[in-house]
Amino acid sequence: MKEELGIEIAPGVASMEHMFDHEFMGDRNRVVVSCYRVTVEQTDCVRHNDGEVVWGQWMPVPELIEMLQKESFVPGGLAMWLETLRRGLVT
Helix, strand or coil: CHHHHHHHCCCCEEEEEEEEEEEEECCCCEEEEEEEEEEECCHHHCCCCCCCCCCCCCCCHHHHHHHHHHCCCCHHHHHHHHHHHHCCCCC
């Protein structure tokens, strides 16, 4: 898992802590997603690998919540975000 994360967004992953798993049942698929708290060696080492991640950016939670009202998101990703909020894991 750590190696896959290194390929997709951050080659300098220092640690990973499993937080929870969440099942999402969509119209076309069933997905079980695992949520991890990830620590990286340097914040500038996080990058989104073209072809793996369409778009990504660090943003304050209020801006993200506003964006969720205006933009379309992958249903499973949106469900995971809402579950993270429900569990109080967002600061």
